[in-house]
Amino acid sequence: xxxxxxxxxxxxxxxxxxxxxxxxxxxxxxxxxxxxxxxxxxxxxxxxxxxxxxxxxxxxxxxxxxxxxxxxxxxxxxxxxxxxxxxxxxxxxxxxxxxxxxxxxxxxxxxxxxxxxxxxxxxxxxxxxxxxxxxxxxxxxxxxxxxxxxxxxxxxxxxxxxxxxxxxxxxxxxxxxxxxxxxxxxxxxxxxxxxxxxxxxxxxxxxxxxxxxxxxxxxxxxxxxxxxxxxxxxxxxxxxxxxxxxxxxxxxxxxxxxxxxxxxxxxxxxxxxxxxxxxxxxxxxxxxxxxxxxxxxxxxxxxxxxxxxxxxxxxxxxxxxxxxxxxxxxxxxxxxxxxxxxxxxxxxxxxxxxxxxxxxxxxxxxxxxxxxxxxxxxxxxxxxxxxxxxxxxxxxxxxxxxxxxxxx
Amino acid sequence: xxxxxxxxxxxxxxxxxxxxxxxxxxxxxxxxxxxxxxxxxxxxxxxxxxxxxxxxxxxxxxxxxxxxxxxxxxxxxxxxxxxxxxxxxxxxxxxxxxxxxxxxxxxxxxxxxxxxxxxxxxxxxxxxxxxxxxxxxxxxxxxxxxxxxxxxxxxxxxxxxxxxxxxxxxxxxxxxxxxxxxxxxxxxxxxxxxxxxxxxxxxxxxxxxxxxxxxxxxxxxxxxxxxxxxxxxxxxxxxxxxxxxxxxxxx
Ligand SMILES: Nc1ncnc2c1ncn2[C@@H]1O[C@H](COP(=O)(O)OP(=O)(O)OP(=O)(O)O)[C@@H](O)[C@H]1O
Ligand SMILES: [Mg+2]
Numbered sequence: 188x189x190x191x192x193x194x195x196x197x198x199x200x201x202x203x204x205x206x207x208x209x210x211x212x213x214x215x216x217x218x219x220x221x222x223x224x225x226x227x228x229x230x231x232x233x234x235x236x237x238x239x240x241x242x243x244x245x246x247x248x249x250x251x252x253x254x255x256x257x258x259x260x261x262x263x264x265x266x267x268x269x270x271x272x273x274x275x276x277x278x279x280x281x282x283x284x285x286x287x288x289x290x291x292x293x294x295x296x297x298x299x300x301x302x303x304x305x306x307x308x309x310x311x312x313x314x315x316x317x318x319x320x321x322x323x324x325x326x327x328x329x330x331x332x333x334x335x336x337x338x339x340x341x342x343x344x345x346x347x348x349x350x351x352x353x354x355x356x357x358x359x360x361x362x363x364x365x366x367x368x369x370x371x372x373x374x375x376x377x378x379x380x381x382x383x384x385x386x387x388x389x390x391x392x393x394x395x396x397x398x399x400x401x402x403x404x405x406x407x408x409x410x411x412x413x414x415x416x417x418x419x420x421x422x423x424x425x426x427x428x429x430x431x432x433x434x435x436x437x438x439x440x441x442x443x444x445x446x447x448x449x450x451x452x453x454x455x456x457x458x459x460x461x462x463x464x465x466x467x468x469x470x471x472x473x474x475x476x477x478x479x480x481x482x483x484x485x486x487x488x489x490x491x492x493x494x495x496x497x498x499x500x501x502x503x504x505x506x507x508x509x510x511x512x513x514x515x516x517x518x519x520x521x522x523x524x525x526x527x528x529x530x531x532x533x534x535x536x537x538x539x540x541x542x543x544x545x546x547x548x549x550x551x552x553x554x555x556x557x558x559x560x561x562x563x564x565x566x567x568x569x570x571x572x573x574x575x576x577x578x579x580x581x582x583x584x585x586x587x588x589x590x591x592x593x594x595x
Numbered sequence: 596x597x598x599x600x601x602x603x604x605x606x607x608x609x610x611x612x613x614x615x616x617x618x619x620x621x622x623x624x625x626x627x628x629x630x631x632x633x634x635x636x637x638x639x640x641x642x643x644x645x646x647x648x649x650x651x652x653x654x655x656x657x658x659x660x661x662x663x664x665x666x667x668x669x670x671x672x673x674x675x676x677x678x679x680x681x682x683x684x685x686x687x688x689x690x691x692x693x694x695x696x697x698x699x700x701x702x703x704x705x706x707x708x709x710x711x712x713x714x715x716x717x718x719x720x721x722x723x724x725x726x727x728x729x730x731x732x733x734x735x736x737x738x739x740x741x742x743x744x745x746x747x748x749x750x751x752x753x754x755x756x757x758x759x760x761x762x763x764x765x766x767x768x769x770x771x772x773x774x775x776x777x778x779x780x781x782x783x784x785x786x787x788x789x790x791x792x793x794x795x796x797x798x799x800x801x802x803x804x805x806x807x808x809x810x811x812x813x814x815x816x817x818x819x820x821x822x823x824x825x826x827x828x829x830x831x832x833x834x835x836x837x838x839x840x841x842x843x844x845x846x
Contacts, residue, residue: 534689535652536689537689537690537691539649539651539652539673539689540685540688540689540691540739541691541694541699541702541703542672542673542674542677543649543650543673543674543676543677543682543683544677544682544699544703544706544707544755544759545674545677545678545703545706545707545759546674546677546702546703546706547674547706548672548674550702550706551674554691554694554698554699554702555691555694557693557694558691558692558693558694558738559692559693560693561693561694562692562693
């Protein structure tokens with residue numbers, strides 16, 4: 188299947204063609220390479236829930252973001268505040284800014300409604316050769332408790348050989364569909380952390396699109412804690428050889444939360460590397476997580492080195508984790524390709540071992556859960572974020588421990 | 596002085612076919628300063644006894660009682676038993692990913708004492724104990740038992756015994772899988788704890804070679820879920836020479 192760029196918008200998307208999804212002649216229908224990407228809403232009818240990419244999702248709760256009536260989404264449901272070091276540029280631009288939309292195209296209904304729903308976008312730019320002296324903080328605060336859908340668009344652009352850390356924080360209450368474009372030019376070292384810590388009642392869909400330049404390194408970290416429904420779809424592709432993507436994810440779902448992370452790493456250039464590590468814990472009735480990791484190694488992507496891992500720790504009855512790794516390999520000339528996925532119950536043997544040394548049950552559980560996430564958190568490499576993650580896990584555990592105490 | 600009294604202990608495990616009795620009336624008294632060796636064929640219930648005393652949830656107590664200085668051990672939770680002074684060195688120690696040995700030891704010590712140990716002394720104690728057990732200092736930063744060899748796991752168990760100073764220590768096949776040097780090193784560790792005369796030891800083993808280093812005061816032959824015969828150290832030699840045949844087939 189060939190994907191055509193068809194948009195009526197007065198925007199220059201020529202680079203989107205160069206950087207975006209490629210067309211293939213001989214791939215099976217189910218191949219990730221055949222998945223449509225487009226700026227045209229007509230290409231993504233309102234999903235029914237039977238589609239591959241929506242089959243795990245709570246369609247009723249996401250419905251407001253589908254904009255079934257085609258009226259467009261409301262403005263101003265979120266407020267974006269950026270705190271940046273002096274070397275890093277921040278602009279608020281209109282939707283006709285030619286840079287927007289240059290990192291790939293929407294891949295599903297909520298991504299296309301996000302693209303058509305915003306008026307102003309925020310662009311964070313790290314100039315070439317520049318090393319940011321501190322992390323840039325982007326705060327996306329939801330101001331809406333009425334459930335009215337809104338859209339937002341962010342772009343992070345790291346110039347050649349630059350180095351920067353950008354932390355995007357989603358807080359408050361919102362019903363939001365969002366695009367995050369991440370472009371790392373040749374030789375850049377960029378870390379982008381996106382934290383979803385919404386208030387209850389919030390619904391959030393986000394399409395993260397990453398473009399990784401020659402010899403560039405991008406660390407993409409997703410942390411999902413709060414919000415009724417959060418569905419994040421990070422898509423990464425390369426524009427030159429030697430690119431490196433490390434995708435890290437940590438999520439903690441409580442009762443009735445739905446947290447879905449669908450990744451796609453497109454090895455569309457030779458000699459690139461990708462590492463995906465997502466770990467989640469679930470507790471409480473109706474806690475639900477979905478992880479899908481698609482990796483495509485295209486025929487000409489020789490020397491690819493990829494590995495993806497997902498682990499889930501189910502702390503209580505009534506919670507459910509789905510984990511679906513997919514690896515498509517179109518060339519045998521690769522460095523390595525693998526995946527691992529496991530979902531386990533809380534290990535009572537570990538609990539017994541710790542308790543048999545006198546450790547109280549509550550502390551033993553804490554140790555095990557902290558231990559489950561410890562290595563992942565250590566890989567984030569941003570001390571402020573690491574501390575926040577540890578604290579967030581403590582908070583989550585405090586809630587479940589209170590429930591445990593109550594049972595006594 | 597402490598005393599652990601096991602009286603007519605009956606224990607079952609849950610199986611698909613229903614409860615299966617494993618221990619069928621165990622009687623044993625262990626006092627501080629004493630070392631009791633338990634020997635018996637595979638599957639006779641030795642580990643079941645050890646785990647039941649530690650409170651593993653898999654085992655159902657169907658009869659009897661266990662008292663430590665008069666306190667009802669069976670009514671206690673797993674952690675309460677440890678805080679009362681019980682310690683089990685496991686036959687198969689459990690891996691706990693992401694929890695470092697040093698964090699684990701400090702957490703356990705804090706839980707047992709009810710307060711955090713004075714840091715300077717504690718760090719020194721851990722370092723010294725590790726040196727004496729010939730454990731590389733790098734183990735302190737590794738995850739508990741993760742990727743440890745069989746022998747390293749056993750040393751780590753004895754390291755805990757030395758640092759946590761239990762009243763009653765149950766050592767389930769601590770000698771299995773140790774090479775000759777490791778056996779001596781681990782035995783010396785056990786003996787250092789015994790020297791104080793304050794610990795009572797239940798030493799479960801298949802081999803007399805550890806008993807040459809850690810001399811028992813009593814040897815118990817464990818067969819089919821109960822103690823079939825008791826004697827002194829000479830009984831161990833006799834078992835090694837003759838095997839368990841005379842206990843298995845009725846005379
Ligand atoms: N879940 C279970 N279902 C059935 N039988 C069980 C179960 N758990 C334990 N058993 C049985 O209980 C018996 C006692 O096991 P235990 O581990 O206590 O033996 P042991 O004396 O320690 O043996 P070894 O010397 O091999 O360590 C064994 O026959 C074992 O198969
Ligand atoms: Mg055993």
